[in-house]
Amino acid sequence: MKKFIFSVSILVAVVFGLGIKTGIRAQDNKIKLLFLGDNGHHKPNERFRQIQPVLAAKGIDLVYTDKVESLTPKILNSYQGLVIFANLTTLSPEQEKAMLDYVEQGNALIPLHCASYCFLNSPKYIDLVGAQFSKHGTGTFRVDNILPTHPIMKGYKSFESWDETYVHTKHNPKDRIVLEERKDASGSEPWTWVRTQGKGKVFYTAWGHDARTWSNPGFQNLLERGIRWATNGDLSKVPAFSDQTLMTELPKNLKPFDYVEADVPFYPANKQWGKMGENIRKMQKPLEPKESQKHYIMPEGFELKLFASEPDLEGKPIAMNWDERGRLWVALTIDYPNELQPQGQGRDKIVICEDTNGDNVADKFTTFADKLSIPTSLIFANGGVIVHQAPDTLFLKDTNGDDIADERKVLFTGWSTGDTHAGPSNLNYGLDNWIYGMVGYAGFAGTVGDEKQSFRTGFYRMKSDGSKIEFLRNTNNNSWGVGLSEEGILFGSTANGNPSVHLPIPNRYYEKVRGWSSSVLEGIAGSAPIHPITKQIRQVDHHDKFTAAAGHALYTARNYPSDYWNKTAFVTEPTGHLVATFPITPEGASFTSRNAFNLVASDDEWSSPIVAEVGPDANVWVIDWYNYIVQHNPTPAGFKTGKGNAYETNLRDKKHGRIYRLVHKDGKNNLPLNLSIADTSKLVETLRNDNFFWRRHA
Structure with missing residues (x-):
């Protein structure tokens, strides 16, 4: 200035x-x-x-x-x-x-x-x-x-x-x-x-x-x-310029897809929202995990590695996190989206997936907690695991060291169950010792501590003991993305054409000034297009753009090239079969971002990435929901609306799901730490680790 x-x-x-x-x-x-x-x-x-x-x-x-x-x-x-x-x-x-x-x-x-x-x-x-x-x-x-x-x-x-x-x-x-x-x-x-x-x-x-x-x-x-x-x-x-990253190519010898008869709703691009075309009468058959893996492309220099899949997972992976030993924990669901069960009668579970022989493939699967129903996020705190399972936020703990939860309690309740794809998600540990998350339009209405709360569609933060929750700011759509930079700057994503959001000032500062109120957060990337590698894309609205964007994790490690470090975010789009890369650029007191290239993209119509997070090995891990049916609502003509507000169809898959690691050829083979046995000096030393994941755990 x-x-x-x-x-x-x-x-x-x-x-x-x-x-x-x-x-x-x-x-x-x-x-x-x-x-x-x-x-x-x-x-x-x-x-x-x-x-x-x-x-x-x-x-x-x-x-x-x-x-x-x-x-x-x-x-x-x-x-x-x-x-x-x-x-x-x-x-x-x-x-x-x-x-x-x-x-x-x-x-x-x-x-x-x-x-x-x-x-x-x-x-x-x-x-x-x-x-x-x-x-x-x-x-x-x-x-x-x-x-x-x-x-x-x-x-x-x-x-x-x-x-x-x-x-x-x-x-x-x-x-x-x-x-x-x-x-x-x-x-x-x-x-x-x-x-x-x-x-x-x-x-x-x-x-x-x-x-x-x-x-x-x-x-x-x-x-x-x-x-x-x-x-x-x-x-x-003037340096050379290109914003189009060189990508790998699909192998030449891929097997042709097989198809079966089906009845799949189809919404062609149209100025009239929700106008349907003729239903699709055939659908691709699912591929085996290793065959589907071949259908992904990625930036040159990277390789996609399969870590876990069906039949070992025994359900659809919907959320994941890693503990202080670097072990992967996955929330698996069968009940999503329309079969929410009474408390203690669910078919869902949280499973610990371990690689015990060092080949970077899971070979040990331990059920930490079962009889859950539609758990949508998990994070580690206070010696246990906090789990969002609408209407409750749970605390689960193993007290005897057998990796099975024997303590379960409700921290608070109030998340709406009226729409199972609009609830709480994306729990992230902040630098202020609060836990950050995102909720969609289903919203929250309940009492936490002694304070009544009612909010929907936006960022919130909560104390790890469940004693307090604070709504931070409204987003403009159903929302499933949270990402924190290494400085603690908060980003997110929403559905329907708004894949990248920055939260500069939370509500509490506006509320301290009489007459002030915050505005709904707008996007920092505009209505960015997607770049699928196949024309076989089915979307209800915002065609060729982000209509089901999820996640906004920043690359906060140092195993990838320096262009990624703390300045690129990864946003999934399951309808496009891809994970997009958004470089983030400072702009005044806020930021701008843009969809620069795909981190991974597939031409397999079942491939549906829903989570992309930086893991303990400094690589990005991706959950492939692997489902031909991604659409939740609206309910197409001729179909019924289920209890979770998703249209009912027997084509919704309940058994497939894959978890991948994206590894760079020049990256280090980082061995996981074990902070469960770390003393104070080791924890302090870990604060210097170049992977933000470990610094947050320490």
């Missing part, structure tokens, strides 16, 4: 002739640009403050003004280029001449996005830019690099972002070279181009409506390239 104020102060001094010397020194290798904005809806001042430190770190200094009166020879000649991001409508003849002369004498013009709808009274300006904005829609998209040999585009791959889909008119093809095109059903639209006029150069791109694009590393890389080209700078200083 100080740098911004200082730069503006210099500009004001220049405008009013206070005698400050502004000439560019020959020995100064920095590129100095004037950034012309306005006070309009594109918020140029905010975008300037967003991009200024990014470019300053690369030797490009920006100075901001919103005064069109700055377009004089004296001021312009103090800079090597003029950036325009504004909707200023009128240009005086003197200002027009000053700008044209400035460019034609050998300086740079960098009009961005809305600058193509600037100075509408000046045909010469429109010709200088190369075209004029005509209309737009919106969407998340990627454009095509059509001239990869151009100096700007060498080593550059396009990026994906939400933006306005500009269409231009009044094209001036003279001395214009188009570098990128946006393609849609109506054809190809010039998107990024360069021009020369006199001795000067023009770089234009239609990217740039708001912070989502300006924070994108691809946009920042492209902008730096355009600036350096237009100012005759050194393009070799």
